[in-house]
Amino acid sequence: MLVAMRILLxxxxxxxxxxxxxxxxxxxxxPRLRLAHVELVPATARxxxxxxxxxxxxxxxxxxxxxxxxxxxxxxxxxIACFGDPGLFAAREISRVPVRGMAEASIEAxxxxxxxxxxxxxxxxxxxxxEEFAALLGHSRETVMVRHVAPTGDMIARDPDGAIALLAxxxxxxxxxxxxxxxxxxxxxxxxxxxxxDGLGVPVLDSLDCLLAACAKAAPTPPxxxxxxxxxxxxxxxxxxxxxxxxxxxxxxxxx
Numbered sequence: 001m002l003v004a005m006r007i008l009l010x011x012x013x014x015x016x017x018x019x020x021x022x023x024x025x026x027x028x029x030x031p032r033l034r035l036a037h038v039e040l041v042p043a044t045a046r047x048x049x050x051x052x053x054x055x056x057x058x059x060x061x062x063x064x065x066x067x068x069x070x071x072x073x074x075x076x077x078x079x080i081a082c083f084g085d086p087g088l089f090a091a092r093e094i095s096r097v098p099v100r101g102m103a104e105a106s107i108e109a110x111x112x113x114x115x116x117x118x119x120x121x122x123x124x125x126x127x128x129x130x131e132e133f134a135a136l137l138g139h140s141r142e143t144v145m146v147r148h149v150a151p152t153g154d155m156i157a158r159d160p161d162g163a164i165a166l167l168a169x170x171x172x173x174x175x176x177x178x179x180x181x182x183x184x185x186x187x188x189x190x191x192x193x194x195x196x197x198d199g200l201g202v203p204v205l206d207s208l209d210c211l212l213a214a215c216a217k218a219a220p221t222p223p224x225x226x227x228x229x230x231x232x233x234x235x236x237x238x239x240x241x242x243x244x245x246x247x248x249x250x251x252x253x254x255x256x
Contacts (some may be wrong), residue, residue: 011045033216103216130185153189156186182205
């Protein structure tokens with residue numbers, strides 16, 4: 001019998017409605033993914049952009065993500081449910097439990113199905129950002145293609161019906177360029193994969209499905225001690241984050 005597992009679904013955007021959408025879609029996905037033993041715990045960034053669409057917004061989200069990671073070490077795994085995975089590698093430094101990112105998990109799942117894949121998301125500014133992220137993971141633009149539709153993920157979340165044809169057309173273009181699997185990337189696109197996949201002839205993956213599966217696989221890993229932080233003064237951090245970074249950081253430091 002599988003032991004109950006708690007996964008933090010951490011939305012790096014500040015839109016509570018986006019968190020609610022992912023919780024609803026995630027709850028629907030768990031039985032389908034054979035993860036009925038999993039409990040999802042929601043968390044939404046307290047500050048930053050409503051829906052991340054720029055490097056600046058992503059950088060701010062990384063701080064918001066770290067705060068929530070520091071506060072939620074009572075779960076079995078943490079999923080950064082925000083395509084682009086703001087704060088992912090820093091979160092792993094301070095977390096005692098596994099941390100997975102939506103984009104990282106999706107790329108991993110897609111490449112297990114095909115040697116050349118496409119990430120399909122909303123908003124042109126995400127193209128170079130995701131290309132850089134894929135390169136950081138060691139994948140070239142030929143291996144992980146990034147394609148987009150004009151509406152942002154936030155717009156798609158508010159009008160999913162109006163985006164299906166655009167997403168399907170972009171997916172067909174990526175397939176014509178050699179993509180053997182498509183990832184619908186982004187919190188605002190969760191739940192749309194089956195509708196976009198109709199008639200395409202290649203797998204179309206939901207990035208939330210990929211994240212949940214990766215978290216569930218990682219969760220049995222025993223908790224570890226977070227990496228030790230070098231002694232360095234800090235200022236203005238939330239207490240759980242300051243503690244996670246190492247309380248010795250503030251020794252002898254007086255805030256102005």
